[in-house]
Structure formats: structure tokens, C-alpha cells
Amino acid sequence: MRELSLKTPYGDRIFTGDKPIGMYVCGITPYDATHLGHAATYLTFDVINRYFSAQGRHVDFVENITDIDDPLLERAVRDAIDWRDLAADQIALFQSDMTALRVIPPVAYVPATDVMDLVSQAISTMQVNGFVYRVEEDLYFDISTFLDELPIAYEEALKIFGERGGDPTRAGKRNPLDPILWLSNKPGEPGWNSPHGLGRPGWHIECCVIALRFLTGPDFLKHSDAVHSIDIQGGGSDLIFPHHFMSAAQSAAINGAPFSFSFVNTGMVGLDGEKMSKSKGNLVFVSKLLAKGVDPMVIRYALLGGHYSSDRMWNNDLLNTAHEEVSAIRSALSREGVAETLPVIQRIVDCLANDLDTAGALSAILQWSKATQTGATGGSAGEMSRALDLLLGLAL
Secondary structure (H helix, E strand, O other), X not given: OOOEEEEEOOXXXXXXXXXXXXXXXXXXXXXXXXXXXXXXXXXXXXXXXHHHHHHXXXXXXXXXXXXXXXXXXXXXXXXXXXXHHHHHHHHHHHHHHHHHOOOOOXXXXXXXXXXXXXXXXXXXXXXXXXXXXXXXXXXXXXXXXXXXHOOOOHHHHHHHHHHOOOOOXXXXXXXOOOOEEEEEOOOOOOOXXXXXXXXXXXXXXXXXXXXXXXXXXXXXXXXXXXXXOEEEEEEEHHHHHXXXXXXXXXXXXXXXXXXXXXXXXXXXXXXXXXXXXXXXXXXXXXXXXXXXXXXXXXXXHHHHOOOOOOOEEEOHHHHHHHHHHHXXXXXXXXXXXXXXXXXXXXXXXXXXHEOOOHHHHHHHHHHHHHHHHOOOOEEOHHHHHHHHXXXXXXXX
């Protein structure tokens, strides 16, 4: 199979060789069910996982669960439910949705609440390395060493930082972009004891520590001369800044190595021409589609029909078209005689190898189904069915 090539914010990345792949994907904050934006992201990395596996390469795939964060606590208070119960309920629903969509689970789902000691140790290491300072009772990360690596202009970064959980205007910070590492405990909120006081970690350090510990091993705090710590850092395009940038900076501050060979980011999914968001109340949830009887393979097919890195829209026409095309492919697969399959399978591989062109792959499959319906023969339905499952996760 061809080597996988992905376009990233920092240039093209080609995955050569046969060594194991370390892939870290930012997981959910479990205060709401899986919407289609989540699903599109996790399907993308599922196809990447499947491609490497089809090559015979081992994939160490780790995903965090941010089961302690402001949105979770706020929702728990609003709904008068214990935050732990809310998290457990939403984690179970998310995993059920992923199972229905045939997303291969990671080697480990790691909740933030399971790594508090590791986070504390990492902060202590960064203190020794000179990257940590205190503002009142909170600890901050000094980002100054890494500002030359900002993926966007500084003024734009300031604006986005304030919109996505940062506190650029807080008095006492060395730089407005410095992110919090350890938040001192507030009355009524959960906290963990540490050498840094009773509190909880910031968002970025949680992901950084989970990725390093579970993909590089128990010695992740030691200085490393590695070319990079992991191979793929993945998530939505809304995580490029500040989350992925800050996580990478903190990783380098811990062990001295660049964090990731590649940063792979998925586009946003809108609804009927509008941005899909909690504030607009127009989120489309996987679980609700499934409850209405929508075939999960139709949902998967529809989401794979757009390029992973592009923003796209969801609407009923898209779902209806996906249903029709899946039905046509299933009808073709049910025939005794089908069109040649090996050239189509090679075309699928070529499309996926070229920056995960799932839309091109689906187009090739649809053309094959039309050729089959018009009487072309010479292929194997079983061979085609296995390839669709292996490479695209489509059990048709």
C-alpha cells in the first residue's frame, strides 16, 4: 500500500517506514451527547487508524476524556446533578455512538481525573525547567519561549485565546497568552491535593501529559533527544489554537523534544447554512438520529463524503442522498456477478493515501456499483465488501 500523506498547518507529512504510529486525539468534555462535528472528527481518525492497520503498522491510539472542566461543572449545577454522574452518563452515550458508527476504540480512553498525580509531577518538572510562575494561588505557564511558533498572528491569538477559555486580561501575568497550569480550588468545586495546593489542572497540560505518558512511556518526564514525541496530534480545527499550540509548547517544556510529527485537524460541520453550536441550539446529535431509525452506516457514509479538513454543511438532502447511494452499493454487493473490484480497491487506496480523500474513494465505489448494475462482471462482491469494511469502516 502507498504511504499515507496528510496536509497539515505546518506542511505536508508523509508517513514512511513501518514503525508503530503514536496517535493522540483530543476527546470529549462529557457534558453533552455526541454531535455530528464530534462524529466527523472521530471518523477521520478512525479511517487513519484503519489505513495504517491495513498497511500492517501497529497504531498506539490514545484518546483523553476531559472529565473535569468548567463546562461540565456548569452543566452539572444547571441540571442539579453530580458532575461525576453527568460525566459517566455522557461518556457511556459517546462510546455507544462510536460503537454504532463502527469507530475502532483507542488502546486507551484516559480520563483527566485518572492522571492528577502525573499532571502534578509534570508541573514540578516544568518548574525546575523555568517555565512556571505563580499569580496569587494559581500557576501559569510562561509561553514566551514558544511565541515564534504561533500558527496565527499575535493579535488574532489574543482574541481567540479569550474566546476559548483563556484569561488574557488577568493582572499579574507575564504575557496575556500564558495559559493556566494549576487552578486553585474554588468553593463548591472538586479539587485534588498536590504540592501546588488543592486544585485542578488547566486544559492543555491534561492532554499534554496523557499523550506523553501513554505514548512515550513512564519516563516521559525525562529529557528526550527524540525527533518528536508522538506521530499524530488530532482534533478539530478549533483546537489548532490555543489548545494544540499550548499542549505542544508544554510538552517541549517537559522533555525538550518537539511534540508531534504532524497536527491533523478536521473542519467544522454546520447545519443548513449556519454554524452548528450549543449557543444556537442547532446541534444534531448522533444518538437522536439513531433513535429515529437512521442507519448508522448512512451517517458514516454521509460524513465521509466531505474532505476531513474542510468545513461543511449537514442537511436532510445530504442524508437522503447518502441513504440512496448506500442502498445502491448494497444492491450491487448483493449480486452474484459484480464489476471488477481490484482496480476499484486500488483507487480507494490511492484516494486515501492522498490526504485522506474519502470523497474520491466514495465516488469510485459509487461508479463501481453503477457498473455492476449495468451488467459488468469480473469481480468479487466479497472482496469488495471486505475492502469497504477494512479501509472505510463501511459494513454494507
